[in-house]
Amino acid sequence: MHLLLTAAPASTSAISSYIPLIFVFILATFIGLDVIRNVSRLLHTPLMSLTNAISAIVIVGAILVAGLDSSADNHPLWINILGLVAICAASVNIVSGFLITDRMLKMFKTRDKKKNHES
Amino acid sequence: MNPEYRDLLIQCSYLAASVLFIFSLKWMNSPLTARRGVFSGVFAMLIGVGGTLLNPSVAVSQLPWIALAIMVGALIGVPLSLVPLTAVPQRTALSHAFGGLAAGLVGTAKYYLWIHEGGEMLTGFRTFAISAEVILGFLTFTGSLMATGKLQEILPGRPITYRGQLIVNFLTLGGAIACAVALVINPQWTFLFPILVILSLAFGVMLIVPIGGADMPTVIALLNSYAGLSAVAMGFVLDNKLLIIAGALDGSSGLILSIIMCKAMNRSFSNVLFGAFGTVSASAGSDAGGAVKSASPSEAAEIMEQADTVVIVPGYGMAVAQAQHRVRELYDQLTKRGINVKFAIHPVAGRMPGHMNVLLAEADIPYDDLIEMEEINPEMPQVDVVLVLGANDVVNPAAKNNPGSPIHGMPIIEADKARTVLAVKRSMKPGFAGIDNDLYTLDKTLMVFGDAKAVVGDMAKTLAGDSGMH
Numbered sequence: 001m002h003l004l005l006t007a008a009p010a011s012t013s014a015i016s017s018y019i020p021l022i023f024v025f026i027l028a029t030f031i032g033l034d035v036i037r038n039v040s041r042l043l044h045t046p047l048m049s050l051t052n053a054i055s056a057i058v059i060v061g062a063i064l065v066a067g068l069d070s071s072a073d074n075h076p077l078w079i080n081i082l083g084l085v086a087i088c089a090a091s092v093n094i095v096s097g098f099l100i101t102d103r104m105l106k107m108f109k110t111r112d113k114k115k116n117h118e119s
Numbered sequence: 120m121n122p123e124y125r126d127l128l129i130q131c132s133y134l135a136a137s138v139l140f141i142f143s144l145k146w147m148n149s150p151l152t153a154r155r156g157v158f159s160g161v162f163a164m165l166i167g168v169g170g171t172l173l174n175p176s177v178a179v180s181q182l183p184w185i186a187l188a189i190m191v192g193a194l195i196g197v198p199l200s201l202v203p204l205t206a207v208p209q210r211t212a213l214s215h216a217f218g219g220l221a222a223g224l225v226g227t228a229k230y231y232l233w234i235h236e237g238g239e240m241l242t243g244f245r246t247f248a249i250s251a252e253v254i255l256g257f258l259t260f261t262g263s264l265m266a267t268g269k270l271q272e273i274l275p276g277r278p279i280t281y282r283g284q285l286i287v288n289f290l291t292l293g294g295a296i297a298c299a300v301a302l303v304i305n306p307q308w309t310f311l312f313p314i315l316v317i318l319s320l321a322f323g324v325m326l327i328v329p330i331g332g333a334d335m336p337t338v339i340a341l342l343n344s345y346a347g348l349s350a351v352a353m354g355f356v357l358d359n360k361l362l363i364i365a366g367a368l369d370g371s372s373g374l375i376l377s378i379i380m381c382k383a384m385n386r387s388f389s390n391v392l393f394g395a396f397g398t399v400s401a402s403a404g405s406d407a408g409g410a411v412k413s414a415s416p417s418e419a420a421e422i423m424e425q426a427d428t429v430v431i432v433p434g435y436g437m438a439v440a441q442a443q444h445r446v447r448e449l450y451d452q453l454t455k456r457g458i459n460v461k462f463a464i465h466p467v468a469g470r471m472p473g474h475m476n477v478l479l480a481e482a483d484i485p486y487d488d489l490i491e492m493e494e495i496n497p498e499m500p501q502v503d504v505v506l507v508l509g510a511n512d513v514v515n516p517a518a519k520n521n522p523g524s525p526i527h528g529m530p531i532i533e534a535d536k537a538r539t540v541l542a543v544k545r546s547m548k549p550g551f552a553g554i555d556n557d558l559y560t561l562d563k564t565l566m567v568f569g570d571a572k573a574v575v576g577d578m579a580k581t582l583a584g585d586s587g588m589h
Contacts, residue, residue, distance in 0.1 A: 015244050021355055021363060028364040031141060032371030038148040041466070042486050044376060044473030045207060047147050048343055052214045054140055054160055055346050055369035057362060060171045061225040061353045065232070066185055067177030076235055080181065082228040084188040086221040091192025092199065093214045093221075094164055099200035100210065102157045104477050108150040111485035 046104045053097025062086035125173055132170025133361035139163035140365050144372070150486060167361055204481045205438050208335060208470040209270035212263045215342045219259025219323075222349035226252035227316065229356055234309055243303045245356055250299030252352035254319045259345040261323030266338060269327070270470060276332040284329060291322045330391070333435075333512070335470045337380040337391045344373025376472045383466035383492075385518075385528040411547065414565040416577035419506075419541045422565070424582060426503035426539075428459045430495065432532050433475045434468045436509015436544070440571035446508065447482035448579035456582075461488050463495040463505075463532045465513035492532050499536040507534055507542040507558070509571045515556045540564040543574050 039047050066083030068075065120128075140163045146156035171177070177185075202210050226249050233240040241249075268274035295318035298311040330338050347369025354362030381388060414422070423429050431450075437443060453460045462484070468475045476489055499505075507514050514534040517524040534540055535558050542559055544566060559566055567574050 018244055018355065021358065021360065024360050025351060025354075025363050025367055028137075028367035029371050032144070032368040033375060035141065035144045035148075035368070036372045036375045039144070040147070040149055040153075041464075041473065041491055042150060042476045042480075042489060043147055043153055044379075045211075045471060045477045046153065046473070047144075047372065048211055048339070048376065048472065049207070049214070050143065050147065050157065050160060051343060051347070051369045051372040052211065052218065053164070054143065054365050055218050055343075055350050056221070057136075057140075057164065057167055057365040058218065058221045058225060058350050058353055059164075060167055060359065060362060061229075061357050062221055063168065063171050063177060063185055064174065064357065065225055065228045066188065067172075067174070067181045068232070069178035069180065071178075071180060076231065079228045079232050079235075080184070082224045084184055086224040086228070087185060087188035088192040088195075089217040089221040089224075091189045092196040092217050095193045095196030096199035096210070097196075097214060098157055098161050098164075099197065100202075100207070101160075102154060103200065104204070104207075104480070105150070105153045105157065107477070107480040107483070108153070108486050109480070109483065110150075111487050 042108065043105070046101045049097050049104070050101045053094055053101065056090040056093035056097060059087055059090035059094065062090055122175070125175070129170045129173050132166045132173075133359070136163040136167035136170070137361055137364040139166070140368060144368055167365075203441075204477055205441055206271075207477065208339065208474065209267045211471060212266040212270055212335075212339055212342070215339070215346050216260050216263035216267065218346040219256045219263060219342075219349060221256070222346070222353055223253050223256030223260055223316070223319075225353055226256060226349075226356065227312075230312060238306060241306050246303045246306060247299065248352050248355035250302060250315060252349050252356055253316060254295050254299065255345050255349035255352060257316060257319035258323035258326065259342050259349060261320045262327045262338075262345075263323075263342050265324055265327035266330075266335060266342065269330075269332065270335060278329045278331040280329050284325075288322065288325045291318050291325060294318045295322060332470065333467070334384075334391050336467050336472050336474070337377050337384070337388075339471050340373050340376035340380055341388075342373070344370050344377060347371070347373055380467055380472060383530060384526075385530065411559055412565050414541070414567055416567055416569070416574045417581040419565065419567045419574075420578040420581035422539060422541065423453060423458070423504050423506065423578070424456065426458055428461070428502050429453055429504045429506060430461050430463050430499070430502045430534075430537065431506045431508055432463045432465070432468075432510045432514055432534055433479065433508045434465075434510025434513060435470060435474075436511075436571050438469055438474065438478055438509070440509065440573075442508065442570075442572040442575050443478045443482040445572050445575040445579060446479070447484055449575050449582070450484055450488075452579050452582035461490050461495065463492065463534075464489050465492050465510065465532050468510055468513055492530060496533050496536075499533045502537040504539045504541060505534040505537040507540065507544075508575065509543065511544075511556055514558055516558055517556070520557075534558060535561060538563065541567055543567045543569070543571050545570060 062083050066080050066087055070077050070080045139159045143156045143160035146152040230249050269276050295315050298315035302311050347366045350366030351363050450460050464475050512526055514532050516535045518526045518529040518531045540563055
């Protein structure tokens, strides 16, 4: 299993080393399709803001780019800056996505719950 | 820490985060467990970010900057989460733009980093993955910004078309893909990369220009999918399974939502993306210009008062007028009299999937009374009164009866089957698609003209005044 940035074989013939990743992608897509198909239609708007927050996991990639040691010899600083901007954009989605999803979900009540609430 | 243990810890954190993300979406299958899904998502995100910070390539000297960037993002994010629910479609589109931007920037940064390091890391496969990430990321960025502008009505919502538009669009996307292919074949041509970025940015704009307001639910869902796929591509670039899994979940979610939206309009993807719906000439509609009967809000209220069952069909008009709280008052007045009130929700009502459900939930209407189109249609012949509230095309019988109609074949809520139809509308102007609606000229239909919020408010007031007198 290759770790982040720990260099998969550099030769162009090493496509086979990506096969495990393709497996992961295919299986995750099938899980995704199945799980999403069962999401209540009532909740499609919150679902969208939730997946929006989840896809902000790209923050992981942004941190790895922004976290490169910029003091190293002739390391281009602007690469770190691109990473920081990306972190910022992804954090917007994480914070606003999760908060608004929860805010919307709190509003969904059944008739019984509503009556309890009123009485 | 021993590097081996540290690497194991990082991988385990990614594994845990992946599992939690899957549960997060799984718990969205019912409103009862959905909030648990949010907590699990937050937890997964924290674990994923925490694991990443353990990576030895993240320099300690950079941590303050990273923290600062996260804080700036959070400061922008909090107000964005507090928008009124009627503005949720544009907020969603805007956040797709942020997601696309982040992916595009990381791809660009990685590309130039590897060039800087001599290019050995840029294998053909990685160049391919980076190109996919950057194309998807940047086209999502500008496309979503355009969608936000249209939804926020900064930009004109009507589709903008010109001759040869399709050819120009295809050439732009084709050019970006050609750059990607050339870069894979000959990595020396690095000058192609900026061209690829510019073409992707341009294509995002051009993709949304010809799309009209009523197609936004599909387009937002599609952009959601692209944002997910760009995260997948980033996962391939960085050899990171967490990114691939989370991105695939997001991508499949967007895909399923767009398929549902397309089916609900009986249209294909390509038709939504390239069809420029809404420019269809109005003459394509039926020419049945029959007489229209109208009623005042209080007359309409009295009709509803006599009914046993009332079905309310909300549409974008309800959202625009922010009428959901007045609807709640009307709902209370009617249910107080023992009248059975249900809401019939068409999948594409509003400007994003599930838009109506959220607005009605905000107004405290119990979700057991929100009924999907397929379930309510068989009951329609037994319904005494249908109140059409700011909906138009989704109740147009031409979709079933008129093969010449541009919306023919689209599943509709069969309001015309009910005994009486009350339609609240600002004027007789045709709806978004520019198609006349035969429902309004039926014998059993009464039009109530006015702003949805004012009209429904008057209805509720009439009923409240009534009960006060008895």
